[in-house]
Amino acid sequence: MKRLYSFLVLALVAITLLPAQAFDPAKKYEVTFGGYGxxxxxxxxxxxxxxxxxxxxxxxxxxxxxxxxxxxxxLTTILAAGEQxxxxxxxxxxxxxxxxxxxxxxxxxxxxxxxxxxxxxxxxFAVANAxxxxxxxxxxxxxxxxxxxxxxxxxxxxxxxxxDALKNWDEYIAALKKLSVGGVYGIEHPSAVQxxxxxxxxxxxxxxxxxxxxKAKFVDALKLxxxxxxxxxxxxxxxxxxxxxxxxxxxxxxxAVNGAWFGGTLRTWLSxxxxxxxxxxxxxxxxxxxxxxxxxxxxxxxxPRKAAAWEVIKYLTTSPNAQLISFRAIDAFPAxxxxxxxxxxxxxxxxxxxxxxxxxxxxxxxNIPENKVSEYDNLILGIWNGAVTSVVNGKATPEAAYxxxxxxxxxxxx
Numbered sequence: 001m002k003r004l005y006s007f008l009v010l011a012l013v014a015i016t017l018l019p020a021q022a023f024d025p026a027k028k029y030e031v032t033f034g035g036y037g038x039x040x041x042x043x044x045x046x047x048x049x050x051x052x053x054x055x056x057x058x059x060x061x062x063x064x065x066x067x068x069x070x071x072x073x074x075l076t077t078i079l080a081a082g083e084q085x086x087x088x089x090x091x092x093x094x095x096x097x098x099x100x101x102x103x104x105x106x107x108x109x110x111x112x113x114x115x116x117x118x119x120x121x122x123x124x125f126a127v128a129n130a131x132x133x134x135x136x137x138x139x140x141x142x143x144x145x146x147x148x149x150x151x152x153x154x155x156x157x158x159x160x161x162x163x164d165a166l167k168n169w170d171e172y173i174a175a176l177k178k179l180s181v182g183g184v185y186g187i188e189h190p191s192a193v194q195x196x197x198x199x200x201x202x203x204x205x206x207x208x209x210x211x212x213x214x215k216a217k218f219v220d221a222l223k224l225x226x227x228x229x230x231x232x233x234x235x236x237x238x239x240x241x242x243x244x245x246x247x248x249x250x251x252x253x254x255x256a257v258n259g260a261w262f263g264g265t266l267r268t269w270l271s272x273x274x275x276x277x278x279x280x281x282x283x284x285x286x287x288x289x290x291x292x293x294x295x296x297x298x299x300x301x302x303x304p305r306k307a308a309a310w311e312v313i314k315y316l317t318t319s320p321n322a323q324l325i326s327f328r329a330i331d332a333f334p335a336x337x338x339x340x341x342x343x344x345x346x347x348x349x350x351x352x353x354x355x356x357x358x359x360x361x362x363x364x365x366x367n368i369p370e371n372k373v374s375e376y377d378n379l380i381l382g383i384w385n386g387a388v389t390s391v392v393n394g395k396a397t398p399e400a401a402y403x404x405x406x407x408x409x410x411x412x413x414x
């Protein structure tokens with residue numbers, strides 16, 4: 001058994017180390033694609049487009065799609081085991097960190113890919129999130145999620161509040177109090193705001209090598225959660241639960257703090273009637289991200305298949321045609337900044353009562369700060385969410401919750 005195991009390991013290493021081969025326009029390729037959620041819906045439209053077919057008549061794409069959790073669990077498991085994956089594997093930004101330093105994914109900055117030539121027009125923070133300390137790029141950003149405030153214009157007018165220029169979180173909470181009448185919830189849950197001061201919790205957990213520093217940033221985030229809870233303006237609705245979705249369908253949720261992608265969820269599912277929702281900058285015009293998708297090529301992909309996989313990734317991430325099709329299909333906001341100059345960004349959007357919301361999304365996207373991610377981010381996020389829950393449930397003060405989280409993190413990583 002040991003000999004067999006050793007042989008398999010050596011064979012896997014040999015496959016991994018084979019030099020990537022050049023893409024052959026005369027050869028037919030079937031590229032396998034591991035995705036989640038609505039990605040297949042969007043990318044299938046891209047691959048049916050005349051532009052893609054003209055450029056890549058020799059490429060077909062076969063999808064393996066699962067729900068969000070199932071996809072990432074599968075990928076994490078098979079990468080850890082060194083088993084064969086799809087040629088392309090999608091990753092949500094929250095899972096990027098564990099692969100940035102841990103390995104398992106091909107360096108797209110290396111030859112023959114040389115992704116650095118193509119990332120100059122992709123938003124900087126997204127590229128930074130997928131870049132290792134040594135300069136390797138382990139995945140290409142394809143869409144991002146600039147964070148904004150979604151609000152019901154009809155409910156805001158009824159309550160006599162203006163939501164489009166809130167100077168700070170205190171003004172936001174004051175507005176939520178006025179909105180939370182007659183069975184309406186100002187916000188779905190207090191925890192919905194906690195990630196905003198932390199730029200979505202994607203990176204930024206360390207400063208100078210120390211976790212949860214600077215302390216004030218994290219304690220203030222917990223204090224914000226505490227304030228929202230104390231104001232009694234939330235519906236205590238767990239995201240994606242039955243009561244949560246029903247509250248939106250019943251028109252009982254007045255505001256939502258989320259990434260641009262959430263507009264697609266509202267439009268196609270939670271609140272499809274057009275004209276009710278609007279978009280505003282976050283309180284204090286905070287610039288943050290709440291989501292995003294990356295495309296990777298695992299190291300276990302045989303060298304002959306990497307060339308075609310890279311062509312598909314390159315097209316999805318750097319082609320305006322692909323970026324705009326995906327955006328229209330599932331509200332996946334483009335990571336490609338050149339698209340922000342397209343006339344579509346200046347179009348009024350009927351769902352938002354004719355508001356030109358895409359200009360807000362683009363402005364936020366261009367100003368989101370860069371955060372350094374680490375292999376510990378997912379672990380820390382789990383501990384941090386526990387701290388948030390303890391504050392929401394009144395079991396700990398923000399200071400005590402911070403101290404407990406820091407203790408747990410140090411015990412785990414040091």
